[in-house]
Amino acid sequence: MKKYLLHLLIISFALVTYSCKDYNSHPLEAVSTGSANFSKYVAVGNSLTAGYESGALYQEAQKYSYPNLIARQLHIKDFEQPLVASPGIGQRLEISNFQTFSITANTQTGNPLNENLSRPYDNLGIPGAVLVDYSNDNDQGQLKERATNQNRADFNPFYQLVMRTELQKPAPNINDLVTALNPTFVTFWLGNNDALNYVLDGGAGRSFLPPTTFQALYQRAAQLLAATNANVAFMNIPNVTDIPFVFQTNAQLMQEGKIKLNAQNQYQLVTPQGDLNIYIKTEDTTRVMMKNDFLLLTAQEYLTQALANNMPPVTPQTAIPSQYVLDGPAGGQPGSSELEKALTTIAQYNAAISGVVQSNPDKFMLININGFFNNIITSYLNKGYGYLDASQDTLNPVIGSLFSLDGVHPTNKGYALVANEIIKDINSKYNAKIPEIDVRQIPLGLPWKQ
């Protein structure tokens, strides 16, 4: 019996020791990139590429920029971004009250955290960048002045943040930074600001870049990129009506019962005195607000003030100023409305982009982000949801879901959808198997006022 017990002890000990064996090794499975080469991925773009959210660039949002998310899926370890400490550069919009959904701007600025990197950043997204910045031959776009002269109205501090010593050259440009990195793959998403600035000012401020100029500049950028060893994914321009900055205010006021649409497709303000026509100013006239006129996000504050001062916009004298409205076709000269101008211009831009991609199908591909946002909005308006995640939770193209507090830039989750769109297209073009991002694991990242 003693012997038996001893055997039992030995066997038990052996089993324990066996089961204590070290962890199975699980190296990260290599990502199959098919015929694409991602050994050096560089992203070119504007605020949408930088990971700008809620009116500012700050590291909590930059972590979820679509280029950084793509790099993460590709297991790229040294994908560098010009990170900025919270609350970032810009004036970050923060929710100050979740019950009233009040939003305030944070006037503080965060410091750059990665400014001593001894090479260009892999994410070259520059908030405010326009198409000409890529080539900027002979400083034709005055990038140097816009980046360095603080007295200019169009001074933009983000050039310094991203481009740094490049700005010492007489004609600084993004292409120099890209070629210095010797990329094997580039995503390119410029051109939004060339159209968007017009819309953000309600057609009353900055103008469009003429489509012929856009085409020439895009071809020049493509020519420079073709000279590198990289394959390039060009992303086209979403419609301006697909951002909450443009479409959400009307929808929200309708939903809250503050305005309604009558049988003549005119918007009316609901007041104790009855439903009254709303007047808006357009570029050349003052008229009643119609179905295709969009109150911009900035109009919300204006309207709140106007109502508080007992000056409701129900007479031509108190009409809503042009900069708060993107006016649609209202029976005037066809194509003369701001909305039509914006949509036509963007269509022309996108035609130019498609043309460039088709000119070099071996190295270039198109990511149809315009179609992607269109689908989400269409789904939202027709089916009541924009996107369903893997748990069947809905994500909508509105502020606080897919869009951040500025109504123009996506949230972390919105950027994850953009990244997935790029990944899907790359997978299909290059026969790659880059895993898509599980959007459930991406936090919204809404800033709030402490």
Add this chain to the structure above:
Amino acid sequence: MRRFITLCSLVVVFSFSRAYGSGFALYEASVRIAGMMGAYVANGNNASTIFYNPAGLAQLSGINVSFGSTFIAPRTTFRGPLPYSVSKSFLDKQTFFVPNFYATYQIRDGLTAGIGLYAPYGLGTRWPSNWVGRGEAINTEIQTLYLNPALAYRLPIDGINIMVGAGVTMVVTSQVKLSRAVTELVPEGTFSLKGDQNDMATGYNVGIMIQPNKMVSIGFTYRSKVKVEYSGIAQFNNLPASAFPAGIKGRTKINMPANLAVGVNVKPIKNLNVEADYVWYEWSSFKTLEINFDQQTALLTDLKIPRDYKNSSQVRVGGEYNNAFVNNLTLRAGISYDNSPIPNYTLDPTLPDNNRWSFSGGVSYKITNMLSVDAFYMFIRAKERTVMDNFDGFNGYYNTYANLYGIGFTINI
């Protein structure tokens, strides 16, 4: 001696009972029995039979007291999140203290009453507050303490020894805690809820033991489900008051599942008995963890966390050898295999469980005719768990093991 017992039972009352189990069941309800891996449903020669099979009480004469403490030190690592990272995160090192106390009194021959205090369910996991899965879980705890008065009777039948027993299971104290980071906001904050049991929840346990001869004993026991309801005030750290107003009350309920055990004990030679048990838990009663708040806000709405546990079973084999090598020394050993009740898609860092092997060894030494000291050691190793389809998309590899040890005393008067 009487004073000593009083002191120990006070310790029991003031200590927490929380730990780690297959699902969150704990079977280490006695130091002596844990040494033979809890294979005891057909044995019942100790006061802790109140937990393992109340029918066994009927064979205890005089006054028996058995009490002790088990210390459970679980260790878990997580590697992930997949598919983009295999970075390793470690569960905080915690040691849980699980007390138990049993006393029996023979009313007359074949009729014995007893009372037990033990923790049949509990769990505790605490991850670092800045870890990659903080949005899933930081701290999770379930604590229970059952009081179990029981009575057993030997049927007056000649030639065969049949005992029946029954008891009332009363959850005298129970608490749940959970905390997680709110990652939807910048900056992030932490939400935590500590819920105490509302009203004492009760259930029952019954058992039967049949001994056709002196060599063989067969046992069966059943413990009913107990539904425990909790409530408490939610705590918010670094979160906006307009979305997380102070004083919000949260409520939840957890089914402590029913379980049954059946086993055979054999005494092949003098001083040796070996036993094999099959233990089954009705974990399918744990479908959803619902947390309801008395106020809903833009960011705080009722939580419905899918659990969808499956019924699970364990096989336990153990034995004890009395007067081993020297008089008054008892040696025990055991081995068991548990099936995890948690399906892959609801496996998360709150309880990174898996099918597991356990190995135990124990010893008792009779200091006097009345007093024995008991000790055990157990090693639990869960198989590596690979989660690829978690309900929230939080995937990776979990590795868990645990060291358990305990010391206790047994008094027979």
